[in-house]
Amino acid sequence: MATTTAGQKRAEAKREYDAYIAACPSRQLLDTVADKWVTLVLTALADTPLRYSELSRRIAGVSQKMLTQTLRTLERDGLVDRAVTATVPVRVDYTLTPLGESLVTVMAGVKTWAEAHMPEVQRARRRYDRR
Amino acid sequence: MATTTAGQKRAEAKREYDAYIAACPSRQLLDTVADKWVTLVLTALADTPLRYSELSRRIAGVSQKMLTQTLRTLERDGLVDRAVTATVPVRVDYTLTPLGESLVTVMAGVKTWAEAHMPEVQRARRRYDRR
């Protein structure tokens, strides 16, 4: 029988909406930016270009895997530039691209909002948890 | 023996940095906002207050679990107001708080950046993937 369960209907609607969501630019930006290591790497590079080892020291606590993965993503997205110097041992420098810099600028705006309003959010949380 | 492995050192550094990261307001904002359903619910409520059932229809594809979970989080963070009318059957209305509205405003700014620059990011991705 061609019975359609609620789950199937939702699953179908989900596919449609996932496509809609995936197409939303702000959603895509979130996917790239809303990551712990991404924000840290971007912030670290905001001041000055850094080598791989400098980044891993500056962002203490990051594993090689995560640092490399993050840098690859940022490079792929055109936010970070990767320059290899074929010395022995190898030297790799990471720089913010103009696009990357413009993103860091926007993130600063978000940070401003957060600094202004997060205390309020935290008060709301405490209030909610106390009830 | 008191040998300290690289993993242990990194784990320790991680704890310190996690605390640092957790204390960063913009990081905390990201934790609350960088969520698929959060953005959708906030956007849906930007225009007008909605009932639970209206939200679940408007954000097709969301499961009850995720919708409820998202709304609870938003309520806890003071971004959304939940009003129960004790009729039979029950009626629950969700409204953006002033704080929630100000967040939606900021998100609009991010959206603007995304709309302006995501095409560039996508070109960068295609370029990278083609190499």
Add this chain to the structure above:
DNA sequence: CGGTATCCATCCAGATACTG
């Protein structure tokens, strides 16, 4: 109507080991 409660598959971050 507006939820809980529960179970389950899946994805992903982190740890470890190895390499050009």
Add this chain to the structure above:
DNA sequence: CAGTATCTGGATGGATACCG
């Protein structure tokens, strides 16, 4: 120095069933 390869446990989201 700057990675790659591989494994695993814990969190996360979805499906389903039930409730005031």
